[in-house]
Amino acid sequence: DTEVTQTPKHLVMGMTNKKSLKCEQHMGHRAMYWYKQKAKKPPELMFVYSYEKLSINESVPSRFSPECPNSSLLNLHLHALQPEDSALYLCASSQVSRGQRGEKLFFGSGTQLSVL
C-alpha cells in the first residue's frame, strides 16, 4: 500500500475564510511534506515534518500553518489567503527522513484550491 490520502479534493474559499487541508498515510513513513503546485510548474516545497517535528519551513507566509498531530496525519490550516494562493496543494510522505539515503516521495492526489 503506497497510498497517501488527501481531503478535500477541491476547495473554494473566500479571502476571509479559515479552512484546513488534511493528509493521511498508513505506510509508517517518517517524513511528511506539503508542496504547492501551480499549473505547468513543478511542485514547490512548503514544509517538511520529520518524526512529527517541523524540520523545514521554506519561508512560507504565516497564513499557511502546518500541523502534524501524529505520525500518520498532516494538516495545513489556511487563513486569510490571497487569490494568488490558488493552486494544487500536494501532501507527500517518505519512508526515511529528509536528506537521508533512500528518500523518495509518495504523493497524494492533491487538493485543488481556489481563493476568490
Add this chain to the structure above:
Amino acid sequence: QKEVEQDPGPLSVPEGAIVSLNCTYSNSAFQYFMWYRQYSRKGPELLMYTYSSGNKEDGRFTAQVDKSSKYISLFIRDSQPSDSATYLCAMVGNQFYFGTGTSLTVIP
C-alpha cells in the same frame, strides 16, 4: 544555471511509438534519480527510482542514468494513450529537485 533542466515539450507521438524523455543536471552531488508521472490535476506518481549509472527496466519503462554526462532519460516503449501525462524528473542531493516536466500526448 538551474540545478535540473528538462524540456517542457509539448511532445506528441502516435500510439505505439517509443518515447524518450530527458533531463540534465549540474550538481554532481545528486545520487538518486526518479521519474514521476502526473495526470492533469492529480498528484505525481513515482514511476522509476535509480541510484547508479546504467539502465533500469520496469515493463514498458526504462530509466537510464549517465552520471559522467549528468544526463538521465526515461524511455517508454509501445506508448499508449493512457501514457498521456506530464513526466517530471527528480533528483536528490541534500534536498529534492524537480525538473519542470515534459507534457506528453500519445495519439490513438
